[in-house]
Amino acid sequence: MSEAQLIQGNEACARGALAAGCNFYGGYPITPSSEIAEHMVRMLPDAGGVFVQMEDEIASLAAVIGASLAGSKAMTATSGPGFSLMQEHIGFAVMAEVPCVVVNVMRGGPSTGLPTSPSQGDVMQARWGTHGDHPAIVLAPSSVGEVFDLTVRAFNLAERFRTPVILLYDEVIGHTRESVQLPEKVEIVDRVRPDGDAADFLPKAADATGVPPLPAFGDGYRFHVTGLSHDERGFPTDDGHVAGALLDRIHTKVSDYEDEITAAETFMLDDAEVALFAYGIVGRSAREAVLRSRDAGIKAGLIRPTTLWPFPSQQVAAAAAQVDKVIVAEMNLGQMIGEVERATAGQAEVVGHMRADGEPITPSELVGVVSAGGGGGH
Amino acid sequence: MTRSEIRIAGAGGQGVVTAGRILAEAAILSGSNATHNQVYGPQSRGGASRSDVVIAGDEIGFPLADEIDLLIALSSEAFEKYRPEIVDGGRVIVDSRCAPEADDDNTSDFAVVDTARAVSGGQLVTGVVALGVLQAYAGLVDADALGEAVAARVPAKHRAMNLEALRAGRELVSGAIP
Incomplete structure (x- = not known):
């Protein structure tokens, strides 16, 4: 453990991300989440990572998804208005099975609402904000120390289940400073990568865990990424059996392990x-x-x-x-x-x-x- | 020590948020546990602004002030708004220049704003002057720890000015007629 320090919730999030191995941040600052971006832009380059300020929240999550497919551990952070804009890409990340972490520091809504005040008005949006049936993993810390721990957990769950994970906390947790001792070392989970013959590679074929191995672009495995319903080769299909089986697998790969997640x-x-x-x-x-x-x-x-x-x-x-x-x-x-x-x-x-x-x-x-x-x- | 809840409230630009953060850091340097929270409007200057600091000997449950033990009110609005949240036996530090109506029995008046102006020529060190008053008036943190926390938190080029503001705040209490 480090010495006790007075750390803000949003700073704990950034530090947790780095501890978990995050090496890409794409974002568009918004109150009350902006300190996450501020800390990431200071710390990430020194840690060998990349920080990109994008033109909006839609592009932010797009960049995160791209970075993750290239092998990075990637995140973004936002608040309600930006979270609304990200819904399209959250669904894409679910369907394409792209591990990533999306932080939403909740402020008063709807719309631009109360930018500097706390709220818990996005808890259902975090579950159902993107269209279609989809699983959701959403973590909710109550303290600065827990923000750190659950940020690490968010990355680990995203990597393990190949799915976006949402870290959801309110403005008070984001802006409160508390005396915390951060762990020197945390347990890290990395996504499973394929090791078979690249010629036979089926990018969406899963074993009993339900989670297909994910190569990084550049590893030598060719794969196609789409938000359309697709087969084990990753190519679009309108075959109902195949589409139904994909949707079923995307759900059960999470629901089968609910006891370990909740x-x-x-x-x-x-x-x-x-x-x-x-x-x-x-x-x-x-x-x-x-x-x-x-x-x-x-x-x-x-x-x-x-x-x-x-x-x-x-x-x-x-x-x-x-x-x-x-x-x-x-x-x-x-x-x-x-x-x-x-x-x-x-x-x-x-x-x-x-x-x-x-x-x-x-x-x-x-x-x-x-x-x-x-x-x-x- | 038992839980103490301090709220520093005033207008944006008075250094209220920084003062609260410094107080919490001084509490930790003094060996206590502490939390700090800031509440501010969308404006960078002129809107209402407040800092809550909770200091305790052990784990802190709710990290904001809920029943205020000590309110530092640096505007009329802050005094009126937060007076109902002060616990029985709680105390208030005001500057009657900012909050002329604040004359409750539990209220002590110190010339924080004029002192800050004398030290800095403006209002930026108002919060640090108020911390000097608070420390001399109520204790809560070690005087040396508070000085150390001020020196560590403010920009180097303003360090001497802020330490002078802290000293001047303390003297407002020691020089006050009982």
Whole structure:
């Protein structure tokens, strides 16, 4: 471990990316994510990587996809307006199976909204923003230290599953500075590359893992990349069986490993009668609110997912089985609460506490919500 | 030490964000844990700006001020907006030149703005003068650690001026009539 340093969330993201082996950044700075680009442009060239400021967010993710296909570990970072522009290419990266990391530091929306204020209004966009059926891996850190750890994890998951991974956090997490000790060394996963005869190479043929090996352009393997439905050779097809099998594989290569991907922290749930469900900065508020509610004699607990997608349904169901009520607190008008209701499946009452005015949900606010029995919002 | 929540609030251009960051760095140098958060509008100057600093002996849960122990208000707007968030027994440092209506019992008045102007000819070191006041008035961090944090954070060419601003802020407290 390094010495304790006061580091901003966005800086931790940049450092996590470098630790994970990121060597390409293509981006277009936007508040409240700009510090990620600032740190990358300072650090990446010295680490032997390439930083390119693109003309917009569409081009940014295009550059990232190209760099990844050329063998780089590549990322971009943005906020809501830019994330909207990136949706087309997120779908392309899913279909072409291109590992990459997209960071969205959420600010108030819709449109340009509240540029310098926090929000959690993009959690459903992160799941369903690009068209068509597609898997999504979306990670949600709650602290500066966790931003570092989950940035590393985002790269590792992207490489392992050959898919875009989204790191999603709010402005407060991005701009807060905390005293952290960063690890000197992290576990790194690299994509599997082909080692067979180049003449027989089928770029979209997968083994039992469902993930085809990915050569870099220049390795000597020829391959075609397309967003159209394609066969194992990588060429477009309108054969329904082939297209259906591709879509199925793209889903199951993630869903088969959901248990390894999903993660949620639980806190004081064992004897809890009411559980708070919260993520990002609200997860921090909720943890404080649990402690203060217990001081006031209310048996409260917390479930805090660090993967929003795939949704940690089993963990939520297990928590719901123990409590009478689940209070979902989020900085939007009610997005993840639908998933919580689905996972809870009637085992506990589910109520929401929503806030979307650009201010974070505070511990005091949640203590009031818990003591009042939940519900409401601004 | 128990958790202390400090909010430094004023207008963009007063160095409020930098001051908060320096305070958090000084807290870490003093052996405490600390967090810092900045809130500002889309403008680079003139809009409302604030820094929250939380200092504690152990792990910090919520990293923002929720129940403010010490508010440094460098504008009327900041005083009015954040007065309701001050915890019972909390204190306020103001400059009555910026917030003339701030005369609650828990409020102490220091000539932060004029002092900053005297040191720098402008308002840029206002936040650092306020840190000098804060340290002399409330402790919270070691005086030497605060000096070290100021010296490390500000550009080299402005280091002497900022250290002078810190000293002048401290003297506002030591010279104040009780």
